[in-house]
Structure formats: C-alpha cells, structure tokens
Amino acid sequence: MAYLHIDEYGKLISWGGQPHKLGLEDLRVGQTITENLNFLEGMLPVSDILVLRFLSLCEEHCAHVHVIPDNLGIYVLLFDASSEYDPQQQMQQQINDIKLLNYQKNQLLQALDNQQNQLKQSCHKKVGIMTRIIQYLACICKKTV
Amino acid sequence: MAILQKKICMIGDFSVGKTSLVGRFVRQTFSDKYLTTVGVKIDTKLVKLPDGNDIKLILWDIAGNDVLTTVTASYLRGSAGFLLVVDGTRRPTWDSALNLRESVAKQLGKKPFVMLLNKADLREQWEIDEQMIEEQTQQGWKLLATSAKTGMNVEEAFLELSMKMLET
Numbered sequence: 252m253a254y255l256h257i258d259e260y261g262k263l264i265s266w267g268g269q270p271h272k273l274g275l276e277d278l279r280v281g282q283t284i285t286e287n288l289n290f291l292e293g294m295l296p297v298s299d300i301l302v303l304r305f306l307s308l309c310e311e312h313c314a315h316v317h318v319i320p321d322n323l324g325i326y327v328l329l330f331d332a333s334s335e336y337d338p339q340q341q342m343q344q345q346i347n348d349i350k351l352l353n354y355q356k357n358q359l360l361q362a363l364d365n366q367q368n369q370l371k372q373s374c375h376k377k378v379g380i381m382t383r384i385i386q387y388l389a390c391i392c393k394k395t396v
Numbered sequence: 397m398a399i400l401q402k403k404i405c406m407i408g409d410f411s412v413g414k415t416s417l418v419g420r421f422v423r424q425t426f427s428d429k430y431l432t433t434v435g436v437k438i439d440t441k442l443v444k445l446p447d448g449n450d451i452k453l454i455l456w457d458i459a460g461n462d463v464l465t466t467v468t469a470s471y472l473r474g475s476a477g478f479l480l481v482v483d484g485t486r487r488p489t490w491d492s493a494l495n496l497r498e499s500v501a502k503q504l505g506k507k508p509f510v511m512l513l514n515k516a517d518l519r520e521q522w523e524i525d526e527q528m529i530e531e532q533t534q535q536g537w538k539l540l541a542t543s544a545k546t547g548m549n550v551e552e553a554f555l556e557l558s559m560k561m562l563e564t
Contacts, residue, residue, distance in 0.1 A: 285401065289454045290438045293403040293474020304467055305435020305459075313435065336434060343459070344432040347410045351430075354486065 255327040257284050261295055264324060273329050274309030288327075294318065295325060305332055305339070399442070402561050403454045403474050404554075407500060408481035409492040410460030413514040416544035417481065418457045421554055426545050433459045436471050443558055451558050462492035464499035472500060477508040477561045479553060484513045484541070487523035508560035509538075516541040516548050 253268035253275065266278050278287060285292045290306060301318040308314065313336045314329040406414040415433050419425050422441045437457040444450055458471050472478075480497055483489040493511065500507075511532065513524060519541075529539055538556060542549040 283398075286398070289401070289440050289452075290456075292401045292454045293476065295474075297473075301470060301473065303436070303470055307435065307437040340432060340434045343434055347430075347432050347460075351411060354488070 252331060253329045255284070255288070255329075256324060257295070257327065258324040259296070261285060261291075263287075268329075270329070273312050273314050273331060275329075290316075291318075291327070296320065297325065305336065307336075399450050399452050401452045401454060402476040402558070403456060404557060404561075405456045405458055405472055405475045405478040405500075406481060407458060407478050407493075407496055408460055409462050409483070409486075409489040409496075412460060412481045412483040412486075412489050413542075413544050414460060414479075414481050415457050417479070417512065417514065417542065417550055417553070418455050420544045420547055420550045422455070424547075426547075428545075433457060435459055441554075443554065445555065445558060445562070451562070453554065453558065462488075462495070464496055464503065469499075469503050472503050475504055475507065477557050478504075479557060480509050480511045482511065482513050482524070484515045484522040484524050485518050490524055490528065508557060508564055510553055510557045510560070511537055511539045512542045512549075512553055513539060514542050514544060516543040517545045 253266065253270035253273055255266045255270070255278070256264040258264050261284050263278060263280055263282050263284050265280060270276075270278055275288065284295075290303075290308065294301070295318075297318050297320050299320070303316040303318070306314055306316050311333070313332045315332045317326075317328040317330075319326045319328065406418060408414055410432065411430055415431070415437065416426055418437070418439055419427075422439050436459065439455040439457065441453050441455065442450055443453055456471055456475065458468055461468060478500060480493050482493045497509065497511075500509075513522075513529070515522075532539055538560070540549045540553050540556065542553055544550060
C-alpha cells in the first residue's frame with residue numbers, strides 16, 4: 252500500500268508506504284505530481300472520491316486507486332491488487348473466449364443455413380427442369396405411339 | 397519548458413485489439429495471442445508532431461466492454477480524446493462502438509476521437525461494408541483502417557488524434 256498527499260496546486264506534499272512496489276519511483280516532495288504520476292493527468296482536482304479499480308502502472312503490479320479530496324488537498328491511496336489480478340484475469344479471459352467461440356459458432360451456423368437454403372433452391376430448380384423434361388418426353392412418346 | 401501531456405482513452409468492445417494497438421504504437425510489438433485486459437493499463441509515449449512540437453500521450457487502455465459501466469466511466473475522467481476501436485471482422489463491435497461513443501459523449505462532453513477499424517490484415521473477413529463507413533464519414537467522423545499486426549495506420553491514428561486534440 253502507498254499514499255500520496257497532494258496540495259491544491261497539484262504538488263506532492265508528502266508520501267508514505269511502499270510506492271516503489273507499485274511501480275512509482277523517484278517521488279520528490281514539491282514536484283508536480285502529474286510529472287511523475289502520469290495517470291493523474293487531467294484527473295485533478297476532484298470534488299468527490301474517485302475509485303480506479305485494477306490500474307496497472309507497470310507490467311508486474313496493479314493497484315486499486317482511491318483519490319480522496321480533503322480540506323488540505325488530495326490524498327491518493329494505492330492498494331496493491333496484484334494478487335487479485337490473476338484470478339480476475341483468468342475468469343474474464345474464459346468469459347470472453349466463450350463469447351468469441353459462441354460468435355464464431357453462430358457465424359458458421361448462419362453460413363451453413365445460407366448454404367442449405369441455396370441448396371434447397373437449387374434442388375427445386377432441378378426438380379422443375381426434370382419435370383419439364385419428363386413432360387416433354389412423355390408428349391413426344393404419345394405422339395410417336 | 398514542460399512538455400504538453402494529454403490523456404487518451406482506448407475504447408471499444410473486448411478483443412477488438414486495443415491493447416495490441418497500444419503495444420504496436422509504444423513498443424512496436426504484436427502477439428496473436430488474445431489476453432483480456434482487466435481494469436486499465438497505463439502507457440506513455442512521447443510523440444513528435446508534424447509541426448515539430450512534442451506531446452506526451454498518456455494512454456489508458458481500458459478493458460473492453462460493449463457498454464459503459466460505472467467502473468469504466470471513472471477511467472474516462474480528464475481524457476482529452478479517445479480512440480474508438482472496432483474489430484472489422486465482427487459486426488457487433490461496430491454497434492458497440494456507436495453506443496459507447498454516445499455514452500462517452502455524455503460522460504466527457506464533446507471530445508475529439510478517431511474511429512479505428514482494426515484487423516485490416518483480415519480484410520477479406522470483414523463484416524463492415526463501405527456503406528457503413530461512408531455513412532459515418534458523412535457525419536464528419538474520422539475513420540481509419542488499422543492493423544496492429546502489420547502496423548498499418550497505427551502511428552497515423554495516434555498522430556491524427558493528437559492533432560485533433562491540439563486543435564480544440
């Protein structure tokens with residue numbers, strides 16, 4: 252976990268915890284926070300509590316971020332969510348994979364349906380032609396007899 | 397002088413290629429394997445614009461969804477523009493994109509965006525026709541056919557949006 256305290260001008264007043272474990276390095280008191288914490292660009296100021304779930308700042312780590320306005324500025328709390336990430340990712344992956352497979356299945360069924368319809372139409376045409384040929388031949392036979 | 401920074405959100409249904417587009421743009425990499433994004437991934441890239449100025453793009457690669465959820469909406473705060481991504485091979489992702497664009501407009505107000513018709517390397521499998529594209533173009537939308545796989549129009553897409561953001 253880590254916390255950052257930012258003043259009304261967006262400058263870092265203080266920080267604590269283990270920000271380096273969440274991919275936040277080189278924090279310096281007095282620096283403009285968006286220079287170091289890019290994800291806060293455009294975010295500040297906030298009037299209500301803002302929660303950003305599963306925010307990945309680097310490849311290895313992920314955090315639930317709470318941005319909390321206060322009379323003395325803004326507090327940014329970062330809770331390590333790395334251990335929650337993998338199970339969540341696996342579950343979502345399965346859901347999305349199933350959705351994709353289902354879509355592909357429906358597309359294939361649709362294509363099959365279209366082919367069946369074309370086949371039926373072609374069969375109807377074939378039967379029609381055969382009937383006419385038979386009728387024509389029958390007519391010739393009658394005349395010959 | 398501090399470099400200008402702008403936040404950009406990647407928006408679109410799942411598996412349309414948002415993460416791949418960011419990967420291609422930022423790291424020049426691509427993988428065929430589909431890995432679902434959970435939450436949001438932040439990346440940055442310094443871009444040199446045609447006018448010679450530099451801009452630092454803060455890219456928010458947001459987990460794909462066909463609707464704008466409360467969680468997703470919180471990620472949009474402070475965004476200067478967005479890329480609306482569609483998988484050309486899946487027609488429903490086009491419909492999702494149109495709905496998402498409306499929801500985002502309600503959330504952010506009028507912000508510049510570019511619609512990306514991704515997976516242009518699979519053009520023969522596209523379920524999006526020229527008429528659909530033409531209709532959106534006539535409404536003043538900027539659409540680009542992209543491929544994260546080949547890199548086609550990826551750089552151009554981010555540059556186009558950057559220019560649009562600076563115009564506003």
